[in-house]
Structure formats: structure tokens, C-alpha cells
Amino acid sequence: MKIYHIEELMDEIKRSGKFYHTGKILQAYEVARNAHKDQKRVSGEPYISHPVAVACILVNLGMDSECIQAALLHDVVEDTEITDQQVAKQFGDEVALLVNGVTKLGKLSFSSREEQQAENIRKMVLAMAQDVRVIIIKLADRLHNMRTISVMREQKRRDKALETMEVYAPLAHRLGIRAVKEELEDISLRYLDPIGYQEVEHLLNLKRSEQEAFLKKIKNKIHERLAGEYQDVHVDGRIKSIYSIYRKIYIQGKSFDEIFDIYAVRILVDSVFECYNILGIIHDMFRPIPNRFKDYISTPKPNMYQSLHTTVLDKEAIPFEVQIRTWDMHHTAEYGIAAHWKYKAGITSRGKIEERLAWIRQLIENQKESNDAEDIVHSIKSDLSPEEIYIFTPKGKVISLPINATIIDFAYAIHTEVGNHMIGAKVDGRLVPLDTILQTGQVVEIITTRDKNHAPSRDWLKIVRTTGARTKIRNWYKKERREENVIQGRAELEREFKRNMITLTESQRKEFVESVAKRQHFETVEDFLAAIGYGGLLLSKIMPRVKEDYLKLYRTEQAEKPTDIVAIKSPRTKGASSGVTIEGLDSCLVKFARCCNPLPGDEIVGFVTRGFGVSIHKKDCINVLNSINDPNNAERWVKAEWALDAVKKENFKSTIEIFTDDRIGALADISVALSNLKVSIHTLVAREVKSGCNVVTVTFTVSDIEQLNYIINHLSKIPGVESVKRAGQ
Numbered sequence: 060m061k062i063y064h065i066e067e068l069m070d071e072i073k074r075s076g077k078f079y080h081t082g083k084i085l086q087a088y089e090v091a092r093n094a095h096k097d098q099k100r101v102s103g104e105p106y107i108s109h110p111v112a113v114a115c116i117l118v119n120l121g122m123d124s125e126c127i128q129a130a131l132l133h134d135v136v137e138d139t140e141i142t143d144q145q146v147a148k149q150f151g152d153e154v155a156l157l158v159n160g161v162t163k164l165g166k167l168s169f170s171s172r173e174e175q176q177a178e179n180i181r182k183m184v185l186a187m188a189q190d191v192r193v194i195i196i197k198l199a200d201r202l203h204n205m206r207t208i209s210v211m212r213e214q215k216r217r218d219k220a221l222e223t224m225e226v227y228a229p230l231a232h233r234l235g236i237r238a239v240k241e242e243l244e245d246i247s248l249r250y251l252d253p254i255g256y257q258e259v260e261h262l263l264n265l266k267r268s269e270q271e272a273f274l275k276k277i278k279n280k281i282h283e284r285l286a287g288e289y290q291d292v293h294v295d296g297r298i299k300s301i302y303s304i305y306r307k308i309y310i311q312g313k314s315f316d317e318i319f320d321i322y323a324v325r326i327l328v329d330s331v332f333e334c335y336n337i338l339g340i341i342h343d344m345f346r347p348i349p350n351r352f353k354d355y356i357s358t359p360k361p362n363m364y365q366s367l368h369t370t371v372l373d374k375e376a377i378p379f380e381v382q383i384r385t386w387d388m389h390h391t392a393e394y395g396i397a398a399h400w401k402y403k404a405g406i407t408s409r410g411k412i413e414e415r416l417a418w419i420r421q422l423i424e425n426q427k428e429s430n431d432a433e434d435i436v437h438s439i440k441s442d443l444s445p446e447e448i449y450i451f452t453p454k455g456k457v458i459s460l461p462i463n464a465t466i467i468d469f470a471y472a473i474h475t476e477v478g479n480h481m482i483g484a485k486v487d488g489r490l491v492p493l494d495t496i497l498q499t500g501q502v503v504e505i506i507t508t509r510d511k512n513h514a515p516s517r518d519w520l521k522i523v524r525t526t527g528a529r530t531k532i533r534n535w536y537k538k539e540r541r542e543e544n545v546i547q548g549r550a551e552l553e554r555e556f557k558r559n560m561i562t563l564t565e566s567q568r569k570e571f572v573e574s575v576a577k578r579q580h581f582e583t584v585e586d587f588l589a590a591i592g593y594g595g596l597l598l599s600k601i602m603p604r605v606k607e608d609y610l611k612l613y614r615t616e617q618a619e620k621p622t623d624i625v626a627i628k629s630p631r632t633k634g635a636s637s638g639v640t641i642e643g644l645d646s647c648l649v650k651f652a653r654c655c656n657p658l659p660g661d662e663i664v665g666f667v668t669r670g671f672g673v674s675i676h677k678k679d680c681i682n683v684l685n686s687i688n689d690p691n692n693a694e695r696w697v698k699a700e701w702a703l704d705a706v707k708k709e710n711f712k713s714t715i716e717i718f719t720d721d722r723i724g725a726l727a728d729i730s731v732a733l734s735n736l737k738v739s740i741h742t743l744v745a746r747e748v749k750s751g752c753n754v755v756t757v758t759f760t761v762s763d764i765e766q767l768n769y770i771i772n773h774l775s776k777i778p779g780v781e782s783v784k785r786a787g788q
């Protein structure tokens with residue numbers, strides 16, 4: 060681990076070209092070094108290295124002298140003998156206030172229960188309202204801790220990574236400090252989903268030299284065209300962060316080849332006028348992709364970000380994003396709120412700073428207006444966790460729900476009895492259907508009946524999003540409607556039997572159902588049926604087993620026939636297990652790893668990521684082989700199998716590589732063959748790997764490994780094709 064010395068900090072200060080009170084900073088260093096002199100970090104290096112590293116980060120962000128002193132002293136009050144008063148006496152109230160703020164923040168934990176987390180975020184906001192530098196120091200502190208987190212224990216790494224991803228990275232984003240945000244996200248991802256991280260890293264590395272050559276070519280081309288007319292134009296290009304690519308692959312479900320925004324080319328100029336002119340030139344040089352132009356200059360993002368964005372295609376149809384902005388906007392884009400300190404004496408005008416601080420000011424004002432601190436929490440939290448919405452009761456109470464929650468979820472979140480007696484609802488004063496999906500900020504009024512015999516509808520079970528509401532509805536049925544449940548349960552069982560082609564005589568059926576009920580630990584068949592009726596027992600979950608038993612007991616002689624086990628298509632709800640069953644987990648987000656694109660028929664294994672579901676790999680995937688023996692992750696590998704109903708699920712993507720000689724027409728033959736095979740192609744890219752050898756990479760949809768093998772076999776027979784293999788093998 061790199062050890063930071065005071066000399067490094069002094070070098071950074073010199074390089075910044077900005078005025079710093081170096082005398083005071085050296086004093087702060089001496090005090091901190093003395094106070095921490097007997098302490099070591101977990102990695103074994105002297106503790107003082109950490110505050111010095113944090114101070115370096117802050118100099119890079121352009122923060123002021125007080126901030127740097129506070130950074131050096133940020134852990135002394137917490138961890139050593141030195142008190143608040145001593146800091147104030149030697150370094151002044153401003154520095155003491157900053158140290159104090161950071162110390163207090165350090166005591167907050169954000170990985171705890173939800174309400175407590177809201178409370179902690181509220182405290183953070185209050186600290187920020189006092190002096191936003193406290194938060195910036197805290198971000199730098201967290202950044203250095205994350206950079207050095209590899210020495211921590213596994214559990215601690217994951218907790219910190221999750222907290223960083225959920226609270227600190229969004230905060231850095233909110234404050235507009237791009238570099239810090241991206242680095243925090245990338246490091247956190249490495250520990251939250253190490254395999255996913257490696258996948259993206261691997262994909263990027265595969266094509267690194269190609270990508271760099273591409274960027275260089277584009278940059279030169281733009282520069283040449285602009286240099287004549289614009290003196291001070293600056294063009295640079297970069298490949299976007301691992302996490303931003305990861306999000307596109309996993310959360311938006313795109314394949315690596317479909318991602319538009321791997322490349323970002325930045326053009327920096329002096330005036331807004333030039334930005335729009337250059338946009339015109341770019342659209343003249345390259346073909347713009349429709350609907351991808353965004354004008355954040357006339358409409359800045361809430362975090363003050365300003366820029367023109369457009370995505371264009373080069374001659375070879377490779378898409379890339381171009382961002383055009385002024386230097387001034389660029390500083391804000393990189394440093395956000397911190398730009399205020401960096402350029403306070405220089406380029407930036409006073410009015411601009413005011414504008415930039417509008418967000419913070421707004422917060423403080425809201426806080427003054429409303430005594431209900433909860434409001435502020437909710438406005439912040441909705442920024443921090445886009446997965447949640449906040450709904451108001453007519454009396455102004457805030458109820459938080461997951462995104463896509465309905466009126467029914469809301470009613471049950473208020474009170475079980477409100478849900479059970481609901482007959483209608485108004486959103487913002489207007490009557491709406493009960494399956495209406497709610498949006499943050501709406502005021503929802505639930506209309507209830509006094510009728511004691513009123514029943515919630517069974518159909519609600521299909522509509523609700525929260526487990527809370529679902530359980531409450533089920534409980535009502537469990538308690539109030541036993542007879543009805545038994546009838547309902549019997550009907551459902553009947554239906555499932557029919558669908559699974561379970562045919563039995565009357566007496567066989569009685570005996571069989573009794574044995575199933577017993578195996579599920581019910582005392583009577585009635586209890587068993589009632590549980591199915593109110594939804595306490597999910598038939599879909601036990602049916603594979605039931606079917607197996609049935610085949611064993613009654614159809615022994617035919618059980619081997621393959622026709623008996625194909626295609627049980629159960630109605631699949633969105634987001635359900637995607638045709639894979641995972642040992643020990645009922646329902647979870649399942650995603651297919653892009654490194655090996657597993658298909659039904661492949662042997663598979665699951666990797667439990669933290670907060671990102673389970674990723675399914677082929678057992679022989681290189682990433683699996685590399686990490687399955689890592690003791691740190693041992694308990695995260697889980698057994699996974701294809702569910703029966705995955706067999707006919709059409710939507711599996713697979714990528715193959717076809718190696719050909721350079722016979723003209725080989726490519727044409729391949730496309731013809733693929734179209735004859737009725738393969739639905741997503742992408743097809745051909746490139747020369749060395750002279751006389753081409754590789755065609757095709758991504759398409761297949762249903763299983765058999766179909767894939769059939770396609771591979773077919774393609775192998777084309778003249779000029781030397782070999783065909785699955786990508787990543």
C-alpha cells in the first residue's frame with residue numbers, strides 16, 4: 060500500500076498553482092503526526108499516511124487551506140487525546156468546525172435499518188447545510204479508505220462497499236464531483252459483484268488497443284477539422300467507467316456490442332456560442348443518431364452539470380458520444396460543488412457561484428420553512444435511492460414504498476385495517492382504479508367502508524408489489540375464509556394436475572394428495588388445500604416434486620419416456636427466476652453472465668452478488684474457474700439448475716466466433732446460412748485478425764444448447780470456414 064508523506068502533499072500544493080497557508084498546514088500535520096504516532100492502519104502503515112492522502116485528494120479537488128488542515132486533523136478528535144477545544148485554539152473556529160463535522164459524520168452508520176438510515180442521512184444533510192466542505196472532506200476520507208480496502212476483512216469490505224454505493228457515490232453525484240463518484244462506484248462494484256466487475260474489465264481489456272486506436276483516430280480527425288477556426292479548442296477522449304458499462308449490461312440488459320456509450324469524446328472551448336457551432340460541425344462530420352442529442356447547457360442537470368451531448372457514428376458505424384462544453388462548465392462537471400473553491404479567485408464569476416450553490420441553499424430554505432424534518436429526509440432520500448417513491452397521506456404523513464407500488468400497497472402500508480376495508484381511492488383529489496401505480500409526491504386518500512363483512516379481493520395478490528401487503532391479504536384469507544380457501548385450493552390443485560398431465564383414478568388421487576399433504580407437513584388434506592387457497596403454499600414451487608413423485612408411483616414404466624418431461628409452461632411473472640432454480644433461494648433477481656452466456660443444457664452455477672442478484676455462469680467459464688477456489692467467496696457460489704420451464708424459453712443470447720480464410724464471399728455465405736437457419740441475429744461484426752484470417756462475431760437468440768450446436772455444426776461446413784466456437788471458450 061502506498062505510504063503518503065508530507066512531501067507529497069507539499070508537491071501537490073505546488074502543482075495546484077493556488078495559494079495555500081503552508082505554515083498552518085505544516086502545523087496541522089505536526090499535530091496529527093504526533094497524535095497518531097503510535098497508531099497503525101490495518102495494512103500496517105503508519106496512521107498519518109491516511110490523513111495526508113485525504114489532504115492530497117482535497118488539494119486535487121481544489122479545496123481551500125482550512126479544508127486541508129481539517130483533513131489532516133480529521134481523525135484526531137475521534138481517535139486520540141486531542142480535544143475539539145485544542146483544535147479551535149490552535150487552528151481557529153473554522154477548522155475546528157470542519158473537524159467536528161467530520162467526526163460526527165464518522166459516527167453515523169448508513170448500513171443499518173431503514174428509518175435509522177433516514178435519520179442519519181438527515182444528520183448528514185444538516186451538517187452539509189452548515190458547511191458543505193464537511194461532506195467533501197468525508198467523501199475524500201471515504202475515497203482513500205475505499206482505495207485501501209483490500210486489507211479489510213471480507214464482511215467489512217462488503218458492508219463498506221454497499222454503503223458507499225448507496226450513500227456516498229450518489230452524494231458525490233449530487234454534488235457533481237464526477238471523478239470521485241466514478242471511482243467510488245468502480246471500487247464498490249469490485250466488492251459487491253466481483254465477477255460482474257471482472258467480466259466488464261475483461262471485455263474492456265480484450266479490445267483495449269483497438270479502443271485506444273479508435274479514440275486516437277477520432278480525436279485527431281476532430282482536432283484537424285476544428286484547429287483552423289478555433290484557437291483554444293481542446294479535444295480528449297476516454298472510455299467510460301466500468302460501473303457505467305456494468306449498469307448498461309446488467310441493469311438495462313444490453314449486450315456489450317450494443318452499448319453506445321463506451322466512448323466519450325470531450326470538446327472544450329471558451330464560449331457557449333462556440334459550443335453550438337461545433338455541434339453543427341460534428342453533425343456534419345459524422346452521422347448523428349436520432350434522439351440522442353441533449354442540451355444540458357440550456358437546461359442544466361440538478362447537480363449543475365452543463366454540456367451538449369450527442370451520439371454519432373463514424374465511417375465504420377461505431378457509435379460514440381461527443382460532449383461539448385466550455386472550460387468553465389467543464390470544471391463544474393469534474394469538481395461540481397468543489398469548483399466553487401477551486402476557481403473562486405479565478406475564472407468563475409460571483410453570480411455563477413451563487414447559481415451553483417442553489418441546491419444547497421434550497422435545502423436550507425426548505426428546512427427553515429418546514430418544521431417537519433422528515434420532508435427534507437425524503438427529498439434527499441429520493442435522490443439517493445431511485446428505487447423508492449414517497450407518497451403523502453392527506454394529513455401530510457410520508458409513506459415510502461418501492462417503485463411501481465400501487466394504491467393497495469399504500470393502503471396496507473398505512474394500516475392493515477385500512478387495506479382490508481378499502482373500497483376506493485383518490486390520487487390528488489381524483490378517483491382512480493386501485494391498481495394505479497403511484498408516483499413520488501402524490502397525495503393519496505383511501506376510501507374505506509364500515510361494513511364488517513367487507514373482504515379484500517383475491518385479485519389484489521396479483522397487483523401488489525410489497526410483501527407486506529401480500530402477507531396481510533393472505534393472512535386475512537387464512538383467518539376469515541377457510542371454507543372458501545379449501546375450495547379455491549382444490550381448484551388450483553386440479554388445474555395444476557391437469558396441466559402436468561397427472562391422471563389418476565378417484566382412489567389413487569385421494570391417496571396421492573394425502574401423501575403430498577403429509578410431505579408438506581400438513582396434518583390434514585383440508586389444511587393443505589386451505590394453505591394453497593390463501594396463498595401460503597405456492598403450488599408452482601412444489602409441482603416439480605409432486606410430478607416426480609407421481610411418475611415414480613404411478614407411471615414407473617413410462618417415466619423414462621422423454622415426452623413426459625417437456626415443456627411445462629407455467630405463467631411466468633415478470634422478474635421471476637428466468638428459468639433457473641437456485642438452491643436455497645426462492646425468488647431472486649437472476650441474470651446471465653455475459654462472459655459465457657449460459658444456455659439451457661449447459662452445466663451452470665450461481666454467484667450471489669451483493670445487491671445485484673445472482674449471476675449464472677457456465678461451470679467451465681473461465682471466470683468461475685479463476686474464482687471458485689477463492690476462500691473469500693466460497694459461500695457465495697450456489698448450485699443452480701435449469702428449471703423445466705426454461706426449456707422452451709426462447710430468449711437466450713449466445714455469441715459465437717467464426718474463423719474464416721479470406722475467401723471473398725465467405726461472409727455472404729455465413730449470413731445466408733444463418734438466415735436459412737432462421738436465426739434471429741442481434742449483431743454481426745467481421746474483422747481481420749491477421750492477414751488471410753478473419754473472424755466473424757455473431758450474437759443471436761437461441762433456445763438451448765442443442766440448437767446452438769446444430770447451428771455451429773451447420774456453419775462449420777461452409778467452405779472457407781476454418782472453425783466455429785462459442786465466444787469466451
Ligand code: MN
Nearest residue numbers: 109133134200
Ligand atoms: Mn479517516
